[in-house]
Amino acid sequence: QKEVEQNSGPLSVPEGAIASLNCTYSDRGSQSFFWYRQYSGKSPELIMSIYSNGDKEDGRFTAQLNKASQYVSLLIRDSQPSDSATYLCAVNEGGGSNYKLTFGKGTLLTVNP
């Protein structure tokens, strides 16, 4: 059973702080990694994808991947109240014919004004 684990949360940070979200995965064959943001009652929205070890930055978001440790994280700098949402980590085996995503349960982030 391939698993994706996220810190259970909820995570609460003040406005302007850095929010750190973490995720581990069990399948060493995993090739691609995604962070989705999901507002209450809405569908997941892709915010970051990462495929290689190291950091990937996009605006206020930085994804970090360490395949040896089977660990992926998301940092949100200068957190805003509008960042308050559930963040879902998703892992994809990639390659071959099976492109299913395996999701963690999500971490609820609250940014306090």
Added chain:
Amino acid sequence: ETGVTQSPTHLIKTRGQQVTLRCSSQSGHNTVSWYQQALGQGPQFIFQYYREEENGRGNFPPRFSGLQFPNYSSELNVNALELDDSALYLCASSTRTTRWDTQYFGPGTRLTVL
């Protein structure tokens, strides 16, 4: 907006009934995946369709079935509904043109089984 649409938005059914959910993929996307998201959980993969054939299935019973049409739109059918089928049903479309496939989700259909 991802360009992926789903219908209906909400649906209420009773136990034992059958339901059909619909999804139109983003323009140019030939692959549709369906996920079930129960309250407080991450989405769970149901199955994927590529070029009108099922291509991968998660741990769901055969009463969950699907179709993909030549225009790449898709249907999810669930027979003999159970209370635990109450969830948000999401479809995601992708291109599968590269190894690094990205899936974009539609707004979802909220199914309530009474």
